[in-house]
Amino acid sequence: MLQTKITSREIESTAAEAPSLEQTISSALALVSRQYPVIIFTLLLCICLAGVYVFTAPKRYTGTAILMIDSRKMQGLQTQAQTTGTDNPIDSAMVDSQVELLKSEAIASKVIKDLKLVESSEFMSDGAGVLSTISNTISGLFSESKPPTQEQLLRGALARFANGLSIKRVGVSYVIEISFQALSQEQAAQIANAVADDYIVDSLESKYQASRRAAVWLQDRLKELRSQASTAERTVADFKAKNNIIDAGGRLLTEQQLAEINTSLTTARSQRAEAQAKLERITAILNADNEDSKVILNDLATVSETMANPVITKLRQTYLEYAAKQADWSNRYGSAHLAVVNLRNQMREIRRSIIDELRRTAEVYKSDLEIAKSREESSQKSLNDTIAVSNNTGQAQIILRDLESNAQSARALSDNFLQLYMVSVQQQSFPITEARVITQAASNLPNKTSPKTTLILLAAFVGGSILAGIVAVLLDMMDRVFRTASQVEQFVHTSCLASIPAIEQGAVNATSTQPSKAAWRFGKRGKPTPQQAPPGYGGPGAMLPLQGSAPGSSQPRPHRDRLLSTEESVGRYVINAPFSRFAEGFRSIKLASDLANYGSASNKVLGITSALPNEGKSTISEALAQTLAQSGCRTLLIDGDIRNPSLTARLTPAAQVGLIHVVVGQADWKDVVWIDPQTTLHFLPCAVTSRFSNSSDLLASQQMEHLFQQLRQHYDRIVLDLSPLAPVVDVRATGGLANSYILVIEWAKSKVDIVERVLSETPIVRDRLLGTVLNKVNVSVMSRYDTYGGAYYRNRYYKRYGYVD
Template identity: 70%
Template sequence: MLQARISSPPEASTHGVESTLDQSLSSAIGLIGRQYPVMIITLLVCFGLIGTYLLVAPKRYTGTAVLMIDSRKMQGLQTQSQPGTDNPIDSAMVDSQVEVLKSETIASAVIRDLRLLDSPEFMSAGGGVLAGLSQLFADLFPEQKPSDLELMRNAIWQIQNGLTIKRVGLSYVIEIAYQSTSPDLAARIANAIAENYITDSLESKYQASRRAAVWLQDRLKELRAQASAAERSVADYKAKNNIVDAGGRLLTEQQLAEINSGLTEARSKRAEAEAKLQRITAILNADESDSKVILNDLATVNDSMANPVINKLRQTYLDYAARAADWANRYGQTHLAVVNLRNQMREIRHSILDELRRTAEAYKSDLEIAKTREEAGQKSLNDTIAVSNDTSQAQIVLRDLESNAQSARALSDNFLQLYMVSVQQQSFPITEARVITQASELSSPKTSPKTILVLLAGIVGGGMIASLVAISLEMLDRVFRTVQQVERLLQTNCLASIPAIELPAEARPKGSLRFVTRWRLSSKKEGRGGSPMQRFDLPVEPKLPGTGEIEPKSPEERSLKSNDSVGRYSINAPFSRFAESLRSIKLATDLSNFGTPRKVVGITSALPNEGKSTVSEALAQTTAQSGLRTLLVDGDLRNPSLTHRLAGSANAGLIEVVFGKADLKDVLWIDPQTNLHFLPCVATSRFSNSSDLLASPQMEKFFQHLREQYDRVILDLSPLAPVIDVRATGSLADSYILVIEWANSKIDVIERVLKETPLVSERMLGATLNKVNLAAMSRYDSNSGGYYRNQYYKRYGYVD
């Protein structure tokens, strides 16, 4: 077992102060890099509090709008002069308009337009926190509710009290200023006073224009009725004769084009189906004994090559043919193995021909469907041509009706245009007053509070709070994130940091596989009203090579189908960081064999879902690929996830072999690429005494037998925290590897389970960090951040 590396404090030197400063700076930079989202959120919260204070603090704003009284007429927009527009505007008239702006009529219109009676901001006494407290006490001690007339009088008084209207010098310019606790409200009220003044002057002109438009409106109604009647006649005639157009073309014409196109496609498909049927019929009529002709012709049929059954049979046939030729050269044509291979090749040819016959039947069905579609398309084409001829005759009358409808609609539209022009000329919004400066929120000055000083204080305070929050979260982050943490806290080697990998969507497992067994566990009820608890009736001696009681599966059925699993990633991607990490673990297991034999390596974790089964499979594949005789054993009797994933159809495994229900050679599953042997674990129900089976003498003797047959045995065990099964494997495993999920496994949990399981602590070969985000890990390990950079690995051909 490798010696545990324990970090020691740095030796004192003359550069101790500089080293401390460098470490502090690196730690600060690393903390910011890890906790910057939280720090940003904290700063945003502080800024939000500052903004809230700035919003609720009482402020006074002044909105100013500028109005101009102009006597010039807009000749381009008005054809007739209005009475009194030629009279010059004197000084007295401007002063009179100032008083009009201060009148209750304008104030009442502003209150109605802006709905100020429903605005708590306008109706409050002075705004800010004090106004809110006053409103709270008023709600707690309500008085008699004032009437609508009193509310309106108070609102008018409040507007007139905050309103300042003055003439600018001797000009025709009037300045409208309003003070409020809200810049938006101040600007809106100032603008509303100017707009309502202009609206009041336009109201009289609008009333006069309405009387002039009555006759034109009545005549327009008559013309619209005539146009609608003509258009209704067109619509009725189309409905009666089934004339439908879409996009400027008759529906029958579009249907004719579509049916013709569909008929052409149906004929093409029919011809294609006939060609396919003829080709596959020719292959079936060939001499069955001529295997070369059948296989060569089979390669020319695209659908047969897309058939997975034929592809598999053809590949198997080619493999057998190559093997038969090789054996014939070595042992002669009459050797029994060569004869058996030729018999199997003949059976495969018959299977290929049977599959081709089923494909031919499918081609016949496709041909019949194509012919039926062609006949239906031809019939639809003939029917559509007949309907199109009838529609062409009805279009002659339809054109006359459409011409009449268009004429009536054009006359109605022309009269409507004349009506609109007349209304615009008589009621065009022309007044002597116009707004030359709009009041806005940005142009409303503010006197308090001092926004810049408050923001500066908020930035400084927010930065300090954000730093405290980041430090607190860093102290509360009790999970494993770096190699140094693992070695320092667990006093063991960190064998590797296995990166998280993302498989393609089509390669991910599609659910748990169903697994069955041919024998049941005996049960008995324990306790009062308790549920049945499962137990094992262990035999006196395990029947390792004896006659089993379960029908074994064939070698082809016991071939591992794990090419796209995560555990196979180290084989499928040998130049990846994932594969390099597994080779590091494999090297550690090799070095641990020096001195004492440590063939059985147990893989466990503190909690489920930390990836121990995946690491077990990947380590076993890596070890097997190196040439060692390797056996992967699913020793998680409570939840055999490896069996579900790698051998879901297994009907016997570890338990059956120990019980003497099956032979070891009949239940082993073999990876054809790496020659990895896998011993599954099959169970049909939960049982409580799995630890008794693991600690039994029969199990110990069975594993001693495995040590003699294999160079390395990888034992996938259950987690340490939920169950106690790992404590019962002292006589089975020579050493243990602890799998820790990066950024998820709690330090306190792992320390507790290792303290409760001294067997694992004493024999621990090392730990490994699993599902590591290397980019994020570099932020937590500031001293070794460059170690995780991928560009160094690219120089040696390694990629992620």
């Protein structure tokens, strides 16, 4: 039960770590164990409410009709629809739209009107359920007693209809499921089928009305479009006549003329270029001053081949023959021979004849060239004139194209509307709808759907469990009291020295009448019995010699009237039941105090206080002092709660003088000390005959410090029972008296906020705090709050060592 001291840094580091899965599960189980009464109550309450609803709710039946949105129509109308494009293909959005149409008030109103549901008492009633009865009663308290109007009845019927109707699409198909809940099977099936039928009728009527309105509008619009088309075509004809635009074979006349003139111009240019080339060649030959016969002949050959002149060709052949003879005769007879000279003269005449012929041909070519140029200029002029006319026609052609386009559009729109008009007229005669009923609701099937007992009870169990968990968590969060030692260490930032269990007064009385049993049990384990106690142990009636004084000189003088009688005190239980958990807790406090005093001779005074009254600090002070005295220490217990000396009233109710009288010098402390004859515990009471207002001044006085200096010289340990921290300020004045403090916290009663506040307001206690004691602990309940140390508080481990509660 000894608790180790934990520093604030270790606590903060532990709190910063994320809890593991095991810790989370343990925390959840601990929460259930702490709050299981609330959890069970909440869960049972939810299940009971669900059971009441199941047994009192009226039975409802569901009728289901299945509708299919089918795009297949009669083949003839389908062909027209595809041709005219008046029907859109069915898609997912369209099916969802039909679902919303089935839920509309238009369909609901038709069904209510057709079936006369407003006059049906079965439809207009809510059944005999408890919830409906309570709802009607409450609404009747706040509503007037006037009879409802027809409109109010219709709105009420529509609301009931909407509550009972359920429309949903089956998966991603074109199938729609129509369900209706009613108090009877027949009415549920009847309404479900009526919804499907009225939907189909409404679809047909809407298509008929739409077709009829479309036909009327199309007819009026068709007249306007025909008039516009005729006007546009007439405008085109007038514009053509005004601008002399004539079509010939699909082309304008100016375009044909322009093409012909362009061809003629191309031919003239080609002829002029050819004549000019010939003339330039002949002119070049004639202008050449070349007497070489071979060069002339070669040039003549080129010209002859080009012009194909028979005269020049014949002269050239003769010239070539003479030239051959002249070459042959010159080789035979020599170049000066008369025959050779004659041939040479003849050849000269022939060449002169050729040149004359070339000049005559050149004149002919010159004349052809002039003619070709005249023809080209004429064609060019005609082309320019035609182009000018064509440009003017082109400007008009732009306007003409716009007029023709408008006319064509008007005519096409008129034809289009004519086709639409014909289709709308046909649809008026043959209305069709895409929806058809594939399954009608049956009225003879056992289809009770409400209330669903299993589902409701399961939902109540799950919801009750969740609600119970939430309530448990909220209550646990609002439980801002100390229940475990780990909570004390977390919020107070110091170690919890012990957890002292609550002791009933009956247990105290029982142990006080059987001291021999406890002594025998203690002796059975080989320990010295009270009768065999060695010197200084503190047996019955023994007096401990005071340190630094001779016997009979400076020790308190015992008197038979100043002997403590603590048999009926709870603090005495630590002596009467030394093997109890209660006594083990005080041995844990004593050990912590001894360790704190180790190596310090001046740390003798231990102040015991609490945040609020009635937390058991006086009992803790007495029991701790008895434990210290039993161990052989010279121990003095002082009642320092001057405002409310409850310890004095319990231990020495007959005391007339005490601490106050000693401090003011009216008595010697040795003469007012009371002694426990069994443990030799010395007790300095605080006898107060009237209300004391300046108790803090008395505790902080020099006389009080001088008294404690004397007491430190005569006692090994001094236990000082102080006032609570919150109501009075006396503890703040004990800084010169107490060396360390122990804060008593009542289990499941002391508020965390109060303890934190009083410690922050009392720094002297906070800085010298040895530890805390968790008092009045219900061990069986505390084991449910400690997540990790639940087994620590179980009794079976103590029984193995002979301990009892």
